[in-house]
Amino acid sequence: MEQSNKTYAVEADQLVKAFGKERAVDGISLKVPKGIVYGFLGPNGAGKTTMIRMLATLLKPTEGHAKVMGYDLAKEADDVRQSISLTGQFASVDEELSGRENLIFIGRLVGFTRKEAKSRADELLAAFNLQDAAKRQVKKYSGGMRRRIDIAASIVTSPELLFLDEPTTGLDPRSRNEVWDIVRALVKNGTTVFLTTQYLEEADQLADLIGVIDRGVLIAEGTSAELKSSIGVRSLIIEFEDEQDLSKAESIFEGMFTQPPEVDRDHLSISVTMKDQSKAAKAIGELANQQIAVKDFSMQQPSLDDVFLTITGKPAQEEGGEANGE
Amino acid sequence: MENNSLEKSITLEKRPSKASPMNAALTFAWRALLRIRYVPEQLFDVTVFPIIFLLMFTYLFGGAISGSTGEYLDFVLPGILVMTVAMITMYTGLDLNKDIEKGVFDRFRSLPIWQPSVLVGALLVDVVRYSLAATIMVTLGYILGFRAEAGFSGIVLAVLVILFFAFSLSWVWTMLGIVVRSEKALMAISMMLLFPLTFLSSVFVDPTTMPNWLQYFVDINPITFVVDASRGLIHGYDVSSELMIITYISVGLIAVFGTLTMYFFRNKN
Numbered sequence: 001m002e003q004s005n006k007t008y009a010v011e012a013d014q015l016v017k018a019f020g021k022e023r024a025v026d027g028i029s030l031k032v033p034k035g036i037v038y039g040f041l042g043p044n045g046a047g048k049t050t051m052i053r054m055l056a057t058l059l060k061p062t063e064g065h066a067k068v069m070g071y072d073l074a075k076e077a078d079d080v081r082q083s084i085s086l087t088g089q090f091a092s093v094d095e096e097l098s099g100r101e102n103l104i105f106i107g108r109l110v111g112f113t114r115k116e117a118k119s120r121a122d123e124l125l126a127a128f129n130l131q132d133a134a135k136r137q138v139k140k141y142s143g144g145m146r147r148r149i150d151i152a153a154s155i156v157t158s159p160e161l162l163f164l165d166e167p168t169t170g171l172d173p174r175s176r177n178e179v180w181d182i183v184r185a186l187v188k189n190g191t192t193v194f195l196t197t198q199y200l201e202e203a204d205q206l207a208d209l210i211g212v213i214d215r216g217v218l219i220a221e222g223t224s225a226e227l228k229s230s231i232g233v234r235s236l237i238i239e240f241e242d243e244q245d246l247s248k249a250e251s252i253f254e255g256m257f258t259q260p261p262e263v264d265r266d267h268l269s270i271s272v273t274m275k276d277q278s279k280a281a282k283a284i285g286e287l288a289n290q291q292i293a294v295k296d297f298s299m300q301q302p303s304l305d306d307v308f309l310t311i312t313g314k315p316a317q318e319e320g321g322e323a324n325g326e
Numbered sequence: 327m328e329n330n331s332l333e334k335s336i337t338l339e340k341r342p343s344k345a346s347p348m349n350a351a352l353t354f355a356w357r358a359l360l361r362i363r364y365v366p367e368q369l370f371d372v373t374v375f376p377i378i379f380l381l382m383f384t385y386l387f388g389g390a391i392s393g394s395t396g397e398y399l400d401f402v403l404p405g406i407l408v409m410t411v412a413m414i415t416m417y418t419g420l421d422l423n424k425d426i427e428k429g430v431f432d433r434f435r436s437l438p439i440w441q442p443s444v445l446v447g448a449l450l451v452d453v454v455r456y457s458l459a460a461t462i463m464v465t466l467g468y469i470l471g472f473r474a475e476a477g478f479s480g481i482v483l484a485v486l487v488i489l490f491f492a493f494s495l496s497w498v499w500t501m502l503g504i505v506v507r508s509e510k511a512l513m514a515i516s517m518m519l520l521f522p523l524t525f526l527s528s529v530f531v532d533p534t535t536m537p538n539w540l541q542y543f544v545d546i547n548p549i550t551f552v553v554d555a556s557r558g559l560i561h562g563y564d565v566s567s568e569l570m571i572i573t574y575i576s577v578g579l580i581a582v583f584g585t586l587t588m589y590f591f592r593n594k595n
Contacts, residue, residue, distance in 0.1 A: 093433070116342070
């Protein structure tokens, strides 16, 4: 493979997609190194799906250009398709057919002989724990099984780059963890994964590099740690045994932190935000020095809303149903 | 999750070489056949429809139009054959539209396959469905007393002409299936086009009984040419000029709507 000496799976240069007057993607440039998970993080309607659809050759960019696995998106679409797979947000297999039939169908389409397609289908069904449901119509699958067969269908050919559009939206925690395991296994074996998500936790768990998108614009990019430290707002939450301790702690923290502490008298808890994590230890230590009993404490990760609040000064924009189908 | 088998399945060394266009189209055809196996009701349109049409029109209009149902059957069967097949061509577009709406179309378009195979495969299966409808109608016709003066070969030729025309007409619906946003709207548009096309033709009655302005439309209606050609082939009279015109129309339909279909297919938003 002569392509493998090139470093980037995706190189996008000022990509724009306009639908009429609305610019769903408004000039995004990004570079995704091979062999990593790139997490595209943003709220509904931010332009994540549009971006993925452009990179997967489904939509023609209005402006700008991009290379996917080294091939020009506009001029070498066939070569791009040969190296990628897309698992869309909605049905990406035929719901009327059984899981096995779907995999054989895709296998035949990508060039396996009938025999090869069948053995590949059985191999994938076993790997994705779907043997028992192999002969059932996909429309009768549960949400988690559904996602697994979607992904299985995408890796029939072992793509070099896999696009996953919101792979865990609507899944229960167990199914979500299964999908995460699959993504980790894929990357371990050399596949590059480009996924979109609305959840900071998911990006945090999976992605080596995170791009934050809002209203068609890439507003931040970096590793999870970089993003968090740039956002800074981690919260320390402390619970107390009684009101007296709570009030004492409040006055101590007022002097320690730039932001005034938030006090919740009903739950006897106090919450302070900080940029520097080491301050949390100092704060707890100070309480101990003053003989204030701490019932419980926890550090809270910044949420997607915190990310947006910090970067844009506004909460994540929820545009709801209309923008969903973009 | 058994991680060993998962990782083993991912580290696939050999990647298949691209499927040939023919294989890709046949695979899509295989899928369409599988779908029929799961939902056999979808064959109603090619089995029950033709039977109802044939019985209904023969016994409803036969006496009034030709004096006897037997004579009318000989006249109307080639017409209803064309009408039924023309009507069921629209399901091609509806199926395509459903694939697009559900999202599975996106996967097909992102696969390294000869892109038109998605459509060609579906149309291949449709030709099978049209043949089924034609066989059922001719068989029922024979039971009811229909006789082809040109014999069996005349019927076969007529059916081939009808299949060719239906294949060409299907491209109109594939184009609409891609462009029109909802299934309901697509259904409405298809009906709006198909009803005048099939009824305002020589399917049911001799056009010379119609007012002049209507005759004008009926005479340029492609369905009229196909009906007249089928009648001629079945009852043994010369229809070479009709066949010529049908060839022009069909090739024109494929050239225009096939091209438009592929254009919208590639540039779908």
